[in-house]
Amino acid sequence: MNLAAIRVRILRAVPAVCLIVGVAMAMDYIVTILLLNEPAAHVPMATLVISTVIAAPLAYWLAGQRLRLETMHAELKASLDAKQDAIEDAEVALAKYREVDRLYRLLGDNLTDHVALWSPQGERLYSSPSIERITGYTLEEFMALPPAALVGEADFRRVQGIIRSLEPGGEPVSADYESLCKDGSRIWIESTYSLLGDGSGILLVTSRDITERKRLELDIAKALQMAEAASAAKSDFLANMTHELRTPLTAIIGFAEVLRRSRNLNKTAARQVGHILDASNTLLSVVNDVLDFSRLEAGGLELDPAPFDPAAMASSCAGLVAERAEAKGLAVEVRAPRGLKPMNLDGPRLSQVLLNFLSNAVKFTSHGAITVALRQTIDGDQAVLRGEVTDTGIGIAPEHRENIFDRFSQADAAVSRRFGGTGLGLAISRRIIERMDGRIGVDSVEGQGSTFWFEVRGPLADLPTQEAAETSPLDADAGVRLLLVEDNAVNRELIFAILEPFGVAIETANDGVAGVEAMRQGQYDLVLMDVQMPVMDGLTATREIRAMEGARGASTPIIAMTANVLPEQVANCMAAGMDDHLGKPISPAKLLEAVARWSGRSHAA
Numbered sequence: 001m002n003l004a005a006i007r008v009r010i011l012r013a014v015p016a017v018c019l020i021v022g023v024a025m026a027m028d029y030i031v032t033i034l035l036l037n038e039p040a041a042h043v044p045m046a047t048l049v050i051s052t053v054i055a056a057p058l059a060y061w062l063a064g065q066r067l068r069l070e071t072m073h074a075e076l077k078a079s080l081d082a083k084q085d086a087i088e089d090a091e092v093a094l095a096k097y098r099e100v101d102r103l104y105r106l107l108g109d110n111l112t113d114h115v116a117l118w119s120p121q122g123e124r125l126y127s128s129p130s131i132e133r134i135t136g137y138t139l140e141e142f143m144a145l146p147p148a149a150l151v152g153e154a155d156f157r158r159v160q161g162i163i164r165s166l167e168p169g170g171e172p173v174s175a176d177y178e179s180l181c182k183d184g185s186r187i188w189i190e191s192t193y194s195l196l197g198d199g200s201g202i203l204l205v206t207s208r209d210i211t212e213r214k215r216l217e218l219d220i221a222k223a224l225q226m227a228e229a230a231s232a233a234k235s236d237f238l239a240n241m242t243h244e245l246r247t248p249l250t251a252i253i254g255f256a257e258v259l260r261r262s263r264n265l266n267k268t269a270a271r272q273v274g275h276i277l278d279a280s281n282t283l284l285s286v287v288n289d290v291l292d293f294s295r296l297e298a299g300g301l302e303l304d305p306a307p308f309d310p311a312a313m314a315s316s317c318a319g320l321v322a323e324r325a326e327a328k329g330l331a332v333e334v335r336a337p338r339g340l341k342p343m344n345l346d347g348p349r350l351s352q353v354l355l356n357f358l359s360n361a362v363k364f365t366s367h368g369a370i371t372v373a374l375r376q377t378i379d380g381d382q383a384v385l386r387g388e389v390t391d392t393g394i395g396i397a398p399e400h401r402e403n404i405f406d407r408f409s410q411a412d413a414a415v416s417r418r419f420g421g422t423g424l425g426l427a428i429s430r431r432i433i434e435r436m437d438g439r440i441g442v443d444s445v446e447g448q449g450s451t452f453w454f455e456v457r458g459p460l461a462d463l464p465t466q467e468a469a470e471t472s473p474l475d476a477d478a479g480v481r482l483l484l485v486e487d488n489a490v491n492r493e494l495i496f497a498i499l500e501p502f503g504v505a506i507e508t509a510n511d512g513v514a515g516v517e518a519m520r521q522g523q524y525d526l527v528l529m530d531v532q533m534p535v536m537d538g539l540t541a542t543r544e545i546r547a548m549e550g551a552r553g554a555s556t557p558i559i560a561m562t563a564n565v566l567p568e569q570v571a572n573c574m575a576a577g578m579d580d581h582l583g584k585p586i587s588p589a590k591l592l593e594a595v596a597r598w599s600g601r602s603h604a605a
Contacts, residue, residue, distance in 0.1 A: 009063045016059035017052065024051030113208040120201035122147060134189075134209050136182030150179045162193055169197025176210065188214040245287050246563035246584045247488065253280045253585040254494040261588075278316045281348055282355055284585060303435060307461035308347030310385055311336040314372050317354045325362050325370060332358075335373040343383055344461035349432045350387070350454075353440075356425040357389035357452040368392025368449070383460055390451040396444040404442060405430040429454070480504045480599040483524040485515035485541065486561070487533040491584075495528065495561075498588045504595065512536030516544045524556055525599045529578065531562035531569075538562065539576040546577040557598040561586065 025047055032042040114134055117125040124143055131142045135150065148156045155177035162173050172194035179189045191207040256277040259265065265273065311334075318332045325332045354372070361370045373388045396404060405426045433440040438456035482499070486492050487510050496506060507522070509515040513536045515529065527545075531538035542558055549555045557580070560573040565583035573581050582594055 005067075009060060009067060012063035012066065013056065013059035016062060017055045020055035020059065021048060021051045024048075024055070113206055116205045116207070118203040118205065120203075125202065134181075134187070134207070135179065141182075151177055159191070159193075163203060166193060166195045166203075168195045168199065168201070170195065176214075187211045244563075246284075246565070247491075249280060249284055249287070250563070250585040251490045251494055253277065253284065254491075254498065254588065256280060257588045258494070258497045275316070275319055278351070279320050280585070282320070282352055303346040303349065305344050305346050305458070307342050307344055307463050308350075309340075309342050309463060310350075310374050310376065310387075311340045313347055313351050314354065314374055314387070317351055317358055318372050320355060321358045321362050321370075328362065328366065330362065330365055330367070331369045333369060333371045335371060337375070340374060340376050341378070341383060342461045342463045343385060343458045345385075345436065345456060345458040346432075349436075350385075350456070353429040353432055353454055354387055354389065356429045357387075360425065360452070361389050361391035361393065361450075365391040365393035365449070378460070381460055382457060384455055384457045386453060386455045388451055388453040390449065392449040395446040395448050395450055396442065397446050401442060401444060405440065426452075480525050480595060481523070482506050482595065482599070483509065483515065483518055483522075483527045485509045485512065485518075485527065485533070485538065486530045487511055488530075491530075491586075494586070495591075498586075498591055499595065502592070512538055512541030512544075515541045516548070519545050519556070520548060526595060527556055527558040528561045528582075529558050531560060531564050531573065539572060542573075542576045542578055559594055559598060 025044060028042065028044070028047040032038055112130060112133065113128075114131045115126070115128040116131075117127075119125050127139060127143055129139050132138050135142065137145070151159070159175055159177065162175055166173065172192045174190060174192045176188060176190050178186050181187055187209055188211045189207050190210045191205055194204050196202045196204060256273055259273045260270065260277055314334050314336055318334050322332055358370065358372065369392060371388075371390045373390065375386045375388075377384045377386075430440050433454045433456060436456045436458075438454055440452075440454045442450055442452050444450035480503070482504050484492060484495055484506050486495070486508065492508055499506060507518060507524070509518050511533045515527070515538075516536070518524075519527070529538045529542060533541075538560065545558065546555060555577075558578045559580040559582055560570075560578045561582045561584065562569075562573070563584040564570075564573075565581075570581050580594055580598060582590060
């Protein structure tokens, strides 16, 4: 017992000792004096000492007992308070647990997904009641089923492999599989597997019915298959139409070029032939854009910059629509300032844009005039060319100006019914100008007319002289021996007309079989090979020729000369063993350049 405790007990005992001593002194006085009346027997000091000796230990012991009782009472009260607090906390926790349990049961009973717990030994520990909604089995029936009862053997093995690969607390892994329902129907299930990270080895599996999603996936796959089939049909259509349109254009453009180079034409005839050639090249550009839909949609227009005269371009385009304009009583005026400098841009593409503007102006103008205006701003060795076509036609309403350059778009249905057309020309024009990093637009007042314009930037250039333009990379005495494999008689005549003046000896074959036989019998410096031919096509003929030449260790250059110009068609030509590709309509300049480049060459097979 420490000193402080002794002091407390002494202080607690003092009042008791005083009380006992006082009582003893009082009793001694009452008995000896008042009752016995023996003053001689009354000894107060002795009573004081005796009572003090007796009372002090007793009071000290009683004080200790009281302190002990108080301590025990305090401890008991604290214990009771703690137990009461614990009981209250337990009641709160129990209430919370009951609420959580109620919510979890409510959640488990109303889940659309199925939640299951599996022991490390593969026993079902828990399964949510939603399994009945998914499979038709009641919870009791499902818990009694073996693990592999509802899935195929292959899927079961696959899932077992997934489970074996799981790490405790690791990333969950999902799997799709077919499952058998109680009514015999099959559904698709997506399950996610994860091992709990508490070291218990318990497997948590959540599953959901994805039959509808799978059905949608199948529908999408079917739609994709149909789209791919439609795309293939479109590609076949484009390939056939490309061939059918380019084949007659080959003769038109080719013979127009031959006539243009002739010195036997008077100025009027030469000018008319020039118009034919310009119109044919413009038509070819339109055919290219209309047919090659994928290129148009992707903006992958190929530019071929070359020196050209903007004023000559404007005059040529105006001349092409002059007859139609005159038939409607319209005057077409070209305003090009003197000193307009040649530029290095894709002239045929700009001609196509300008001609689209002019064609629309003639179509939508019933009286008045049409003006073609060019302006050029020089900036060092560069220049900005602005072309405008202004008409006095019907104009365009403000709400239709935003989409006038969209594909297949016209101002409204009434315009389409009245004036016809597909609305593709302005869309093509926008793609061309945007490909040149230029600007295109329209200013219009409804009922008064429109001004369509474009601005493009490009380097200044020098035009080649007429003599330089007519020179050829092929010498007149080149002595080239060439095999032409072509089934179209007009095209054969055209190739003769282009190449014979340069001393090219040409032998012909009307189909692939005749071409292979000619290569077997003779030696040639070069082969021009059509692709689409009867009996045997050009690709097959090329493969047979390459196989035949394989033993020789060298091969004759073969150039595809075909209207098949789509990228995949060109790739097929190269894959068959051809060395180069010339698209129809044939450009005489490109033909001469190709013959000069490839003639006389042989290379390793």
